[in-house]
Amino acid sequence: MSFVDTMLSALSSFEMNYTVLLLIAVTIPGLIIFLIMTVNAIVMVYMERKISAFMQDRLGPMEVGLFGFKGGKRFWGGIGQTIADAIKLLAKEDIIPKNADRFMMMLAPFIIFIASFLTFVGVPLSENFLISNFNIGILYILAMSSVGVIGIILAGWSSNNKWSLYGAMRAAAQIISYEIPIALTLLLPVIISGGLDVHTIVDWQLQNRWLILHSPFTFIAFFIFFISGIAETNRTPFDIPEAESELVAGWMTEYSGFRWSLFFLSEYTNMLIISLVASFVFLGGWGSPLTIINLIPGDYMYLDGPVWGLFWLLFKAIVLIFIMMWFRWTFPRLRVDQLMYLCWKVFIPFAIFNMLAVGIWEVLF
Amino acid sequence: MSKENLTDKSGINTEDMILNMGPQHPSTHGVLRLKIHTDGEVVSKIEPIIGYLHRCFEKHSENLPYEQVVPFTDRCDYLSSMHMSHGYSIAVEKLLDIELPERVEYIRVIVSELQRIASHAFFIGVFGLDVGAITPFTWVFRDRERIVDLFETLTGARLLYNYVWPGGVSHDLPDKFVSRTLEFLDYFEPQLIEIDELLTTNKIFIERTADIGVLDKDVAINYGVTGPSLRASGIEFDLRKNEPYSVYDKLDFDVPVGKGEMGTVGDCWDRYIVRFLEIKESIKILRQCFKLIPKGDVHAALPKKVRPRKGSVYSRFESSRGELGYYIISDGKNVPTRVKMRSPAFSNLSALAQVSEGWMISDVITILGSLDIVLGEIDR
């Protein structure tokens, strides 16, 4: 069912050494993930610049065109802008400060990149479009997304810059704290649907109703999950680690060129992962909006199917990403201790209470 | 969040970290260097180091005739340049003992109040930026562009005007200035409601600014803090009401005072809301001026040679940052002997060290932003 499995079965008809077979069956999905991540970054950066520009009563990128298509007066204006930026970043000089720890500084972006890459392996894009079908899906996603903290701390420490150190310490505290509400709220679908596997959760939703409407407790859990997810990806209002007006660029200050684009890539991938996970855990995955409350169970002939599934899942994820961007340009920034207060004294008690309440609900209904 | 909770009482021997918020930094409003001694995130001592923008204004003015000093005053506080030259002109006129036509006084008030709106609007945008809200910054600049366009039709320059001269103003109001300004005021008042919704009652903004950096009344007066920062601490001290100059005694306006609505009196939120309300008061003053302004010749009282009598004068003016004072000593020549500019931001900044002890680094930036300093007039 998963991509790697299909590849393996397709390639096993050739007579080859098993290790070479395995290598090919693994690299091709890897390249596909990398392609998805880059396309996602390109599209989302363009989206962010245009959305932020329209919210601020200006136009955003307008000049750079793609193959001669320059775009209209307002929308699709500078559609080739991100590609031009990506090329520029790749061609930039790679500066490493003299007193910085060279090996660590070169290693840090790759660790962060690997963390988001590995998480993406377990996140589905559609019913059949899953890179690897783990039967501990949710747990794998949680575990792999925690690896990124190491990269951030390494980046801040090795830059030999007090401001980067501040940013890294704040980021570490923030990310580690906010993983707890995420884990606690992600346990609710597991309790309700009875399995850690991605397919189990979505199938339960397609047969019953979207988890967000299952009980008032899951409704609250969705918001706790979403806001903690924004905190995980260091977006405003939780963007203290990269607070532009306080710490220059926080833990990314000393990075330039390709390494910086790796940070950027993994930040946008994290945003996509959080939105995708929220979509398939709480919002019904690849089911159409007709499955919100499943009045007529069964197949919906016109809005179901592999391609439609991909469309619905991406649609929900993009709506959530739009909301994330909307938050960034509306709210001021929270201070570090207010952030911590929010996590430990508001979210975690609510999440624990939610778990108990959902358990009781399951027993009663 | 009180200050006492933030100190470390564990008894471990720790060393203070000295953090340098250097001359180049996105949020120090100019070239200001802050040497911050911190214990983790908590600040124990701040030492502001200024002088990076010193341009020897006072020494230059000793070699220039009185009317040629006006462009130099503009460049000191580049965000309220009309106020700088207005204050200087009032000081020189006290030594010249001339009587100005009413039209000149009204034009000066109109221009000063427009400049006050521009400066306070700029403050709102930049303060939001310091706290993390990026959108009000762009909205404010869009509106400030219209004020700057008005000034361009009046004086020809966008930022540094050289408009208010000792004895009068340099040009009369052009043809459609009054109608354009009234159009702008009608357009601007609803925009303030939008910014209000985004910032003033926003829960995160209130958490970041209320109860932070409380400036006591007595501490404020002792440090010489004036202007909106002093009014936010609860003292009604506005030179336009206490010692009215120009035609302010004929105009009807209120002086907003900080009341501690969201926290303690004298916190950053109060300093923000006082400036926000002052914009509304300035709009009121502008509408009254346009009704009362008489006709006349603006160049009637311009002296051919500016030669004040011998003596010294200290003249005070309410600029958008506080009390702007000019101490001018004249020997009867056409060149001043000594011009001392008492800039409001100079004394406001000296209060930073006292106010921000015990807060966190993010709070230092908020407090610095709320004091509304411009390095140009601190360093002169």
Add this chain to the structure above:
Amino acid sequence: MPEKTLIDSIKSIDDSIAYDDETKIFSIGEVDKWFEIATEIKNLNFDYLMCITSIDLENDQLALAYNLHSTETKKSIEFNLVFPKDAQIPSIESLWKTADWHEREAYDMMGIKFVNHPDMKRILLPHDWEGHPLRKNYVVADYYHGMYIPKDKTEWE
């Protein structure tokens, strides 16, 4: 303009205080007693020190002008101190904290030495600058840190 009662109460603080009716400025003869006089003035409710101006009178004397204001009675007075070039002035920083930075500026620009100031160092100029610019006989040095300071400005003025 201060009224008669105020003038009298200030003059009664010390004998050496003189009041000039034309310029409306108080002045004292000896600068050594300035701190005590200032304490008495502060007790008369003058809680706001507006400005400290340093003046170079060209006959080898320097002067300081203190402008004070009372926020309660809304009255302003001015005090002038005249003293020879190398006199030491008591600092009134402990009475009004504004004086901290104003006195540093007076030292920096005019070279007036203050006694009992907690942190007397240059404020506007770099800390290793030589000379005091606002003096009338100030000549710009030729070199600063090995960089030549050009005197002939006809090329760009």
